[in-house]
Amino acid sequence: MAVLRAENLHKTFRSRGRAVQAVSGVSLRVEMGEVLAFLGPNGAGKTTTIKMVAGLVRPDRGLVRIEERDPHRDPWTLRRLGAVLEGNRNVYWRLTPLENLEYFGVLRGLTAGAARRRGELLLRRFDLDHKKNVLTQQLSRGMQQKLAIAVSLVHEPALLLLDEPTLGLDVEAAETVKQIVRELAAEGQAIVLTTHHLDVAQQLSERVAIIREGRIVAKDRTKTLLARFSGEQYEIEVAAELDEPRRRRLAGLGAEVTDGHVVYVGDPEGLWQVLEVLRPLPILRVEKDRADLTEVFLKLVREEADA
Amino acid sequence: MLRVIAIEFKRGLLNLRRYPLEMVGQLVVITLIFYGLFLGARYIAGPAAQFGGRLDALVVGYVLWTLSLFAIGDLSWGLMNEAREGTLEQVFLSPYGPARVYLARNVASLLIMLGFNLVILFVLLFLTGAHLHFAGAAVWPLAAALLGAYGVGFMLGALALYFKRIQAFLNLFQFVMMFLVMTPFERLEGPGRLAGILLPITPGAGMLRGLLARGEPFDMHLFALALVNGLVYLLVGLWVFTYAVRLTKERGLLGGY
Numbered sequence A: 001m002a003v004l005r006a007e008n009l010h011k012t013f014r015s016r017g018r019a020v021q022a023v024s025g026v027s028l029r030v031e032m033g034e035v036l037a038f039l040g041p042n043g044a045g046k047t048t049t050i051k052m053v054a055g056l057v058r059p060d061r062g063l064v065r066i067e068e069r070d071p072h073r074d075p076w077t078l079r080r081l082g083a084v085l086e087g088n089r090n091v092y093w094r095l096t097p098l099e100n101l102e103y104f105g106v107l108r109g110l111t112a113g114a115a116r117r118r119g120e121l122l123l124r125r126f127d128l129d130h131k132k133n134v135l136t137q138q139l140s141r142g143m144q145q146k147l148a149i150a151v152s153l154v155h156e157p158a159l160l161l162l163d164e165p166t167l168g169l170d171v172e173a174a175e176t177v178k179q180i181v182r183e184l185a186a187e188g189q190a191i192v193l194t195t196h197h198l199d200v201a202q203q204l205s206e207r208v209a210i211i212r213e214g215r216i217v218a219k220d221r222t223k224t225l226l227a228r229f230s231g232e233q234y235e236i237e238v239a240a241e242l243d244e245p246r247r248r249r250l251a252g253l254g255a256e257v258t259d260g261h262v263v264y265v266g267d268p269e270g271l272w273q274v275l276e277v278l279r280p281l282p283i284l285r286v287e288k289d290r291a292d293l294t295e296v297f298l299k300l301v302r303e304e305a306d307a
Numbered sequence B: 001m002l003r004v005i006a007i008e009f010k011r012g013l014l015n016l017r018r019y020p021l022e023m024v025g026q027l028v029v030i031t032l033i034f035y036g037l038f039l040g041a042r043y044i045a046g047p048a049a050q051f052g053g054r055l056d057a058l059v060v061g062y063v064l065w066t067l068s069l070f071a072i073g074d075l076s077w078g079l080m081n082e083a084r085e086g087t088l089e090q091v092f093l094s095p096y097g098p099a100r101v102y103l104a105r106n107v108a109s110l111l112i113m114l115g116f117n118l119v120i121l122f123v124l125l126f127l128t129g130a131h132l133h134f135a136g137a138a139v140w141p142l143a144a145a146l147l148g149a150y151g152v153g154f155m156l157g158a159l160a161l162y163f164k165r166i167q168a169f170l171n172l173f174q175f176v177m178m179f180l181v182m183t184p185f186e187r188l189e190g191p192g193r194l195a196g197i198l199l200p201i202t203p204g205a206g207m208l209r210g211l212l213a214r215g216e217p218f219d220m221h222l223f224a225l226a227l228v229n230g231l232v233y234l235l236v237g238l239w240v241f242t243y244a245v246r247l248t249k250e251r252g253l254l255g256g257y
């Protein structure tokens, strides 16, 4: 059973006579223990999609199922969902971390006692134990964000939505939050994560969905997507000057030579021929070019823009 | 549901304790007003003066007036603050649903306000040695009137949720409240009389006036009318609020886009 199944979601906002098509035809699927990185440029429709999943924005069309239940029809579906929403405080600044956990735990359906116990556990786990009786207002931004994540987990949801959890944090705080997401992912928590930190997305996600102007432009396993965009390109670094005959033979094989580097685009068979030409020069490095998510992301987003 | 009321009660008390100045300020104001009433300064009761000159009548009238004011505005102010601060959507993620959560919040804060008033009242009674002959029956029309006030509170909450900035309107609404609480509709004839039955809060307030100022006996029919009026306004208020929630989700305006 999929933890999240969203199919063909559409949303058009009308404000002051203008219609903005925020999301058109987005489908997402998250299995148990899976992390989906949901990426896209500003205004692409990520937050709108996340809020439709959380039952906070009503879709014009399409369906949302969390463990096969509809959050828009059956409010108790929300018992299985936790969310940290973009740019929001998400917690009460006038309460302490423990009080927040207890309050929201009860609001999500726990008893006060269970919420407190679970809260204590989460505070220890997120290293906020020493701050549990300090007003949330007085915590650092990073700690506040950690608390927001803890609160979203207090009722042990099946699905966690994190909408840009590192937005507005300094480098160190962002690092702490990334570490938490990493740990949660490792524990098998199903997560939908939107972020502009593509390195995090690349490290953490089993799957990636890229959205642009309300439409999904790529959706695949992270590995597959990266492989698809990694060319058959090899770079070889040699520790000696290449002589003229070698240069000519390499050119014949289609390899390019630039100061100490040989770049070859082709299949592995051809690579051996290139290496044969170089023998017995000392080779420092042979590397297959690997695309990273940033490249893939930019390519896809631009490609579509040109089309 | 009781759990939610209990946790809202705890949250309300914590908020009070965190802002002792706010609390002390409130305590001082309430104490002064009650004290004024005790000294016989009728004008201090403002709209409550309509409830007759006797001390107990003044006190009950004043309690009705402050609690109704609180009942109609509390939810809206809360919603606007939460939309601005960014906790609103987390509350809406509760499986209990916003109507129930905010109902629980209202019950909790009413209990706190009531507690405040009663404690001060008893302290003053003790200190001044005054006696109040509470017509215990006054509690019932008071409760009926408050049901209606909370109904109106949910309707205003609906506006606050959708439009976000209705401060000016809320302030203006205080005068509407004054009109509803003060006007002796029950003494009018014809359409005025009918309005007294149909408008929110008025049947309960009218019955209170009858009991306290004119010394009328407790009339079961009048009370039934006041209660039905209160319940209908509360239900309609909840329905309007739920509808506003739908509309707000439709427009994506919850977080205040």
Ligand SMILES: Nc1ncnc2c1ncn2[C@@H]1O[C@H](COP(=O)(O)OP(=O)(O)OP(=O)(O)O)[C@@H](O)[C@H]1O
Binding pocket: A013, A014, A015, A020, A021, A022, A040, A041, A042, A043, A044, A045, A046, A047, A048, A049, A086, B251, B252, B253, B257
């Ligand atoms: N309630 C609303 N009313 C009108 N337009 C809206 C509303 N909410 C979002 N939009 C518009 O819908 C589009 C998608 O917005 P959304 O917030 O989903 O983007 P996003 O991918 O989350 O962007 P970002 O990376 O900046 O957070 C934008 O053009 C935005 O201006």
Ligand SMILES: [Mg+2]
Binding pocket: A046, A047, A048, A086, A163
């Ligand atoms: Mg966004």
